[in-house]
Amino acid sequence: MNLFRSEEHVTAWLGTRPPGVTVPVTTLSALAHAWWGDRLAPGWTPHSRQQNQAVLDGVGLTGEFWRLG
Amino acid sequence: MEPADVALRNDTYRAFVTLGRAPSADEVAAARGTTPDEVLRGWRRLHDEHALVLDAGGTQIRMANPFSAVPTAHRVRAGGRWWYANCAWDAFGVCAALHTDGRIETSCPDCGDPLAIAVEDERPEDPSLLFHCLLPARRWWDDIVFT
Numbered sequence: 589m590n591l592f593r594s595e596e597h598v599t600a601w602l603g604t605r606p607p608g609v610t611v612p613v614t615t616l617s618a619l620a621h622a623w624w625g626d627r628l629a630p631g632w633t634p635h636s637r638q639q640n641q642a643v644l645d646g647v648g649l650t651g652e653f654w655r656l657g
Numbered sequence: 658m659e660p661a662d663v664a665l666r667n668d669t670y671r672a673f674v675t676l677g678r679a680p681s682a683d684e685v686a687a688a689r690g691t692t693p694d695e696v697l698r699g700w701r702r703l704h705d706e707h708a709l710v711l712d713a714g715g716t717q718i719r720m721a722n723p724f725s726a727v728p729t730a731h732r733v734r735a736g737g738r739w740w741y742a743n744c745a746w747d748a749f750g751v752c753a754a755l756h757t758d759g760r761i762e763t764s765c766p767d768c769g770d771p772l773a774i775a776v777e778d779e780r781p782e783d784p785s786l787l788f789h790c791l792l793p794a795r796r797w798w799d800d801i802v803f804t
Contacts, residue, residue, distance in 0.1 A: 589744035590766045591774070592787045601767035601789075608791040613774070613781045616788040620749030621779045624723050627754040628674060632667055634658050634708060644794070653793045 591616075609653050618647045658706050665689070665699040666708050670721055674755070677738045679718040679726035707798055723750030735759030735776075745788055752776045 591613060592598045598610055622643045626632055635643075637656050644654045658666075668689055672680035682693040682700065689696070697716060704711045710720035718726045725731075725741040733740045733751040735758070742748035745763060752759040761774045775782035792799075 589746045589788070589790055591745045591763055591772055592767060592789055593765050593770065593772070595787060597765055597767040598787060598789045605791075608789055608793070610787050610789045612784065613786040613788055614784045616746060617749045617776065617779060617781050620723070620746055621753040624747075624750035624753040625756070627723065627750070628670055630667065632670075633663060634706070653790075656794045 611649070615647055615649070619643070619649065622646060658703075658708065662699055662702050662706070662708075665696065666703050669700070669703075669709065669718070673718070673721050673724055673726075677740075679721065679724075682716065723747030723754055730763055732762045733759050734762070746790075749776060749781075753779070 590601075592601070592610075595610065598607070623640070641656050644650070644656070665685075669680060669685055672685055672688060676684075680688075682696040686693045686696045700709065700711055700718070701715060703709050704715070709718060710722070711717065712719045712726075720726065720743050723742050723746070725743045725747070727741065729741045729743060731742040731745060731748040733742055733748050735752050736755045740751050742751050742761075745761075748761045748763065752761075758778070759776045761772075761776065763772050763774075764770060765772055772786065774786065
């Protein structure tokens with residue numbers, strides 16, 4: 589899970605490997621803040637898979653690639 | 658996850674942020690008034706539940722996601738300290754978990770050029786960068802260190 593300067597750099601880095609999915613860094617930041625924002629909360633409790641899936645859905649990361657299981 | 662394990666997990670995370678590094682089982686045991694063996698047994702249950710990640714020996718914290726206990730290619734300046742994150746996603750997660758602005762320093766895996774990104778009000782200063790996720794979500798925990 590890395591950052592790249594451009595799609596050309598992603599393609600060059602992948603080489604012959606099958607690609608995953610590329611998203612804007614703005615989406616990544618929104619995802620990270622929704623996903624990790626409560627990690628240090630005193631009353632943290634584990635997220636269910638449904639909760640985590642809702643976080644992905646909430647930032648527009650939908651479809652088979654983003655299904656947690 | 659049992660409430661006692663949730664409490665251990667929360668104490669472990671609190672210690673990580675207070676110390677600025679992963680706590681040892683001895684340190685967490687001393688803070689909780691228990692034994693290192695008891696902490697290690699709890700950490701192993703938390704590892705199995707994906708609430709933290711232990712090293713290969715099962716005795717030290719490798720990841721308290723989004724924080725990494727070992728140096729990585731993703732450094733984050735946040736809350737007056739430098740942190741290591743496990744990946745680009747976790748680098749933003751460090752700012753998110755600490756509820757603070759920050760600065761992420763990493764590099765393009767293709768060309769090796771340094772990439773520095775300020776995070777302000779939960780947004781990246783440079784919106785032109787791209788994030789590539791290689792593995793589908795259902796495979797993230799097959800090998801979380803690789804992911």
